[in-house]
Amino acid sequence: MVLHIFNKGIRHRELLKTCAELIGPDDSLLLIEDGVIWAKEHKENALIQGLLDAGVQVHALQEDLTARGITAADAIATADYAQFVELTERHPRSVSWF
Amino acid sequence: MKYTIVVYGAPFSSQAPYSACQFAKAVLARGHSIYRIFFYHDGVLNASSLSIAPQDDAYLPAEWATLKREHNLDLVACIGASVKRGVITPSEAERYQRSGDSLQSEFELSGLGQLVDAALYSDRVITFGAG
Numbered sequence: 518m519v520l521h522i523f524n525k526g527i528r529h530r531e532l533l534k535t536c537a538e539l540i541g542p543d544d545s546l547l548l549i550e551d552g553v554i555w556a557k558e559h560k561e562n563a564l565i566q567g568l569l570d571a572g573v574q575v576h577a578l579q580e581d582l583t584a585r586g587i588t589a590a591d592a593i594a595t596a597d598y599a600q601f602v603e604l605t606e607r608h609p610r611s612v613s614w615f
Numbered sequence: 616m617k618y619t620i621v622v623y624g625a626p627f628s629s630q631a632p633y634s635a636c637q638f639a640k641a642v643l644a645r646g647h648s649i650y651r652i653f654f655y656h657d658g659v660l661n662a663s664s665l666s667i668a669p670q671d672d673a674y675l676p677a678e679w680a681t682l683k684r685e686h687n688l689d690l691v692a693c694i695g696a697s698v699k700r701g702v703i704t705p706s707e708a709e710r711y712q713r714s715g716d717s718l719q720s721e722f723e724l725s726g727l728g729q730l731v732d733a734a735l736y737s738d739r740v741i742t743f744g745a746g
Contacts, residue, residue, distance in 0.1 A: 524630075524744060550630045580637070598641035605739050606616065606645075615623070615744025 519544045520608035524615055526551030530564070536614045537564045540573055547596065547604060548577040556582065556589040565593075576604065617650040618642050619733040624745030625660035626675040632661050635743040636678050643686055651733040652679070654692040654722070657745060662692040662722035663702050676719055683721040694724040 521540055525532055533555060540546060546568060548556050555565050556577035568575055569592050579595040582588070589595055596604065605611060620639055624631025635652070642649060654661050661676055668674035683690050697718070698707060704724055705716040718724060734740050 522741070524634075550634060598637050599645060601638060602641045602645050602647070605618075605741055609739075611739070611741055613742035613744045615746065 518608045518610070520604050520611040521546045522611055522613045523548055523552040523555070524550040524613070526554050532614055533564055537568055539612075540568060542572055545574040545576065545604060545608060547601065548575070548581075548593075549601075550578075550581055551585075553577045553581045553585060553587055553589070556593045557587050558590040562590075565590075569593075576600075616647045616738040617736065618647055619650045619737040619740045620652045621730065621740065621742040622652065622654050622658035622661060623656045623743060625657040626666065629657065629745035631743040631745040632658065632675045632679075633673070636675060636682070638741065638743070639682060639688075649686065649688050650737040651689040651691055651729065653730045653733060654690070654696075655730070656693075656696055657700070659692040659697040659700055659702050662690070662697065662719055662724075663717050664719040665717045680719060680721040690722045691725050691729045692718070692722050693730075694726055697724050 521536055521544060523536055523546060555562055565575060576594045576596045577589045578601060579597050620635050622632050622635045626632050639649060661679055663676060666676060679690060682688055692702060702717050703713060704718050708716040
């Protein structure tokens with residue numbers, strides 16, 4: 518039960534790829550800051566789709582989505598800061614990718 | 616639960632300190648405590664007393680100071696990272712023969728041992744990375 522926190526944008530595909538390879542089925546991914554771009558539905562997000570297909574919960578921080586004018590895909594759960602804290606309560610460990 | 620928050624980014628060049636500050640407020644609002652906030656790498660610039668924000672701009676060094684006063688938080692900047700970036704106490708200024716000091720009074724400089732201690736004694740360690 519690891520919460521992976523990813524904050525890098527579209528130029529950091531390799532980092533997201535490494536992150537996605539290491540995410541276990543019980544882990545969750547939280548997209549924050551520039552990382553919320555990966556929550557958008559677009560042809561580049563096969564990595565995220567792969568995680569969703571594997572049953573991984575993917576979340577994106579609403580405030581960062583709003584700040585960038587991005588609407589998250591339906592399969593992605595949006596979270597406010599209180600829900601971010603709740604995610605850290607549920608996951609005993611976290612890894613920040615940056 | 617006891618939380619420790621680690622901040623790697625500087626104000627004005629990274630979103631990390633803003634995110635960390637919002638997260639810290641949410642942690643406290645949910646009834647948890649914060650064991651320590653550790654500032655590392657460029658994050659130590661949050662502890663500078665010499666930076667000046669444009670008017671009406673959010674100013675994180677002041678936000679941290681307010682949080683510290685309201686919740687008696689332990690704000691620690693890594694001493695190695697701080698000295699390299701010109702964030703120094705009066706005693707460091709004297710030791711390195713600099714003309715002034717630059718650490719906000721709400722922060723303290725200490726070693727990486729404080730991060731290890733925080734990892735040992737906190738239930739959660741959440742890192743806000745930059746760079």
